[in-house]
Amino acid sequence: MRVFSSTYTFDYSWPEVSTANWQKYCPWNKTSSHVIAVDTLSREVDPITGILRTERLITCTQTCPVWVSTLLGATSPTSHIYETSYVSPADKRVTMCSTNLTWSNLLSVRETVVYEPDLSCSEPGHERTKFSQEARITALCGGWKKIKEKIEEASVERFRDNAKKGREGFEMVLEMSRRVWENEKEREAREKISA
Numbered sequence: 001m002r003v004f005s006s007t008y009t010f011d012y013s014w015p016e017v018s019t020a021n022w023q024k025y026c027p028w029n030k031t032s033s034h035v036i037a038v039d040t041l042s043r044e045v046d047p048i049t050g051i052l053r054t055e056r057l058i059t060c061t062q063t064c065p066v067w068v069s070t071l072l073g074a075t076s077p078t079s080h081i082y083e084t085s086y087v088s089p090a091d092k093r094v095t096m097c098s099t100n101l102t103w104s105n106l107l108s109v110r111e112t113v114v115y116e117p118d119l120s121c122s123e124p125g126h127e128r129t130k131f132s133q134e135a136r137i138t139a140l141c142g143g144w145k146k147i148k149e150k151i152e153e154a155s156v157e158r159f160r161d162n163a164k165k166g167r168e169g170f171e172m173v174l175e176m177s178r179r180v181w182e183n184e185k186e187r188e189a190r191e192k193i194s195a
Helices: 012-023 064-074 145-194
Strands: 004-008 037-047 052-061 078-088 092-101 107-117 129-139
Touching: 004 145, 012 092, 012 107, 012 129, 012 145, 037 129, 107 145
Parallel strands: none
Antiparallel strands: 004 129, 037 052, 052 078, 078 092, 092 107, 107 129
16 A cells, blocks of 8 residues: 655635635636546535535546556546545535545545645734645555555556646636635625615
């Protein structure tokens, strides 16, 4: 098993990040063009805790090294990921857990992402959000230790590259969302003045 982990701080408030998170795979995010579809399987709010729990199926195209796809017997570039997310407004925490469904008998990828306020930021009126990500990648190739290690290493490297692109894309989504929110606030202010 190999573990990939990273942390990052977004220069946006937790409400902005937790709201924009649902737009991460929107068509104008060019870094997520590999995502074909995002299907919501279930969504419910716990009446006691207020936690929003959502299950989604994410369908995307994946490219991997030819030797890995040959070894895994990959005949289609389409893959499916199952994601469960928990949004806790009381704790100001978004937790997203995902696992691959495609090739899961040969390669297991379990990822956990958390968004929460960056409490180290003490500037009044300037909120930031801390992002932490961990992926546990395990090749399930029986006793072929060298092949297993190579697949895990290649998968971690690919995950690292994709994580960087994903953060850059999410920054674009956050910027666009902030513009929309600011325009909406300006429109509401104009309506109040004219009323």
